[in-house]
Amino acid sequence: MVPLTVWLCSDPHSEEPLPGPSARPTGAKPGAAICVRHRQRIGRELARHLISTCTREGDLVAEGFTTSEATLVAAAELDRRGIALVPHFPLAQHIGTRLRANLDQQQLTRVQMRPVRPDQMAKGLADHLGQISLVIGAPPPYETGGRSPRRIPATGCPACRADLWMLSSEQLGLFLAAAWRVLAPGGVLAVTTTARQQAGRLIDPAPRIIRHAQGLGFRYAQHVIALRVPIEGDELVVQASPTDLAQLRDYRSSALPPTVGVHATVSLFTKPQESASPPGPGSPSGGRAR
Structure with a gap:
């Protein structure tokens, strides 16, 4: 049985407005910010848990x-x-502005972004093949069997715009294979997913991802429940957003109730110390993880 653990990852670091117009990237709309859905993919508290648990000081x-x-x-x-793959330039501008607002000059020298899609990670990190200690990825729903976004939300969220732009480009199976190539022996792959309701059914993408990763040679090491909401005593504190409140229905209705993102599933895989090359995209275990 795979060990199960629970991490408390209530993230108090919301995306505060930047100090003034001069701090915004060129062309950014006033008030444009990462939406809650995208901030929760990998929040800062979850990132701290993953990095402190799976790596040591100086690791990549x-x-x-x-x-x-x-x-x-x-x-x-x-x-x-740290290296983040950000192929969408407006999103990279936004993230760069946030980094400069949160880190000092010495800390900024430790991080960088590269304009590479996730499925091209091995090419984009060719100078670090076999050297990375931890690869983190939170694939969007359309990469794990969910619906495709049809339009850009009116909020102007740069991550939403990046999703739509990269829709036909990313392949989860190639990302997993690339992670194998860049990870050092004993390195960790962390894939974060969230179950969702679609067409009246509960869809959990984690089992498909686990099977695919194991087919590449990864060892499934840990199953983590990352709680995204605070705990007071023995209760989860769930705060409904205006969108959630707008979806409230009569208690007598037979329709499914609105969903609230309380937790994420984090699947941790390790690359064995001695391992063969993973199967390629054209082999039975390669290709798209669908």
Whole structure:
């Protein structure tokens, strides 16, 4: 049986407005910020748990499917080096501005972004093949069998815009294979997913990802429940957003109730100390993880 653990990852670090217009990236809309859905993919507290548990000072951490500055900030604050893959330039501008607002000059030297899609990670990190201690990824729903976004939300969230732009490019199976190539022997792959309701069914993408990773040679080491909401006594404190309140229905209704993101599933895999090359995309175990 795979060990199960629970991490408390209520993230108090909301994305505060930047000090003034001069701090915003060129062309950014006033008030534009990462939406709650994307901030929760990998929050700063979850990133700190992953980095402090799976790495040591000076180690190198890489992140695919990056949607915020959380992982890079946590890596720099914990004296690790961090590289985030951000192929969408407006999102990279936004993250860069957030990094400069949260880190000092010495910490900034420990982090960087590269304009590479997650499925191209091995090419983008060719100078670090076999050297990375931890790869973190929180694939979006359309990469794990969910619906595709049809339009850009009116909020102007740069991560939402990046999702739509990269829709036809990313392949989760290739990301997992690339993670194998860049990880050092004994390195850790952390994949974060969230179960969701779709067409009246509960969809949990974690089992598919686990099977695919194991087919590449990864060892499934740990199953983590990351609680995203605070705990007071023995109760979970869930605060409904205006969108959630708008979805409230009569208690007599037969329709499914609105969902609230209380936790995420984090699957931790290790690359064995001595391992063969993973199967390629054209082999029975390679290709898209769908």
